[in-house]
Amino acid sequence: MSVKHIILGILSWKPSSGYEIKTEVEYKGRELGWGKVSFGSIYPKLKELELEGLVNCKEVSQTERQTKMYDLTNKGWAELSDWLRSNPTYPVVRDELLMKMSFWNYVPNLSIDCLIAHLNNRKINSEKMLEHLRDWECNDVSSIGNLAAYSFEYLKLQLETEIKWINQTIEKLLLNEQQPHKDPMNLVQESHKRYQKTVE
């Protein structure tokens, strides 16, 4: 899981320039569960891969703009294949919204409206992504392997679940309903006391 394998994977789709790889990641990355990749990591990595003999490079310059087109070598296909067969690592998410919710109770003087605003914001973004996903499925230029289509389905399900959860959660917060929670050591109260003492 790294820029290296993203590059090799995209080159398996078709020979591409560094610039094209970037736009490909930009465009499909969100949908397919990749992160982002910057030029600053693509170009040096391509050179490295060339040195390793995993890709080769042809300069195209005739009528067209000068461009370096990369393609997989024998060794590159093998490396990609090996990686695909190796067991994927379990994803570790660092979700800032969830983190904030974990701490929200313990800090006094925080408005619940502010948290609701965060949730709404998240919802708007997720709805945008969902829409983007559906648009993409409707367009008739993009290719998508049938297995990639399954990962599409995954993303859609997760986004739908998330939106549902946000709606429910906001509703509960507005009703000021208390989720059954437990605090055997009275940490929330303790925190507020400590806060008072410190700020006093």
Added chain:
Amino acid sequence: MSVKHIILGILSWKPSSGYEIKTEVEYKGRELGWGKVSFGSIYPKLKELELEGLVNCKEVSQTERQTKMYDLTNKGWAELSDWLRSNPTYPVVRDELLMKMSFWNYVPNLSIDCLIAHLNNRKINSEKMLEHLRDWECNDVSSIGNLAAYSFEYLKLQLETEIKWINQTIEKLLLNEQQPHKDPMNLVQESHKRYQKTVE
């Protein structure tokens, strides 16, 4: 979203040593959507935070083992509060399983059984996490704020959705059912041709 805020957040729960912070992240991190944090980043960061005046440190050493207990200062509470109020960034996931599925079709000679094994593996891990989550809710020592409980709910829903999706996907793969996919430019075939040429 960083080690800094994780530390401040945990200190809002209760004063802790670097070691305790680590175990706290270890134990609750998975459930609450944080990543992992290593000692190598906790200890230097605590010193830094002390210099910035966000936390203070008391050495405890009497009968007990020598320990540095940290707590939030006035400024630390303020910083935490500011961060909580600021709009969370939208999470970017890099999911290796999804990435591999995006590329699977384009590389010849990959067994579908191998992909099914990856999916099963993921399922096992997710089931373990789900179980862990449920255990945690039942134990009677851990505190959890009512808002943290909502993020718990989120994680549970996402895991359940994921497991359902895995089951469906494996079933489809076993039936060799073709997901409606599109390939207007015949990229899959093209890739296989390119592969043949390169490997020949």
Added chain:
DNA sequence: TTGGACATGTAACGGGTTACATGATTGA
């Protein structure tokens, strides 16, 4: 003629992990 997409690159920095080093205390 000018701004925007195309195209490539590098140096500085950032934020973390890994691996290593050290040592006290506790329980089997």
Added chain:
DNA sequence: TCAATCATGTAACCCGTTACATGTCCAA
């Protein structure tokens, strides 16, 4: 007495981003 847990720290490294520098081609 020996392994496990508690406890702290640092230096080397990794992998990426940001910011900058440079230049072409095309269309409004």
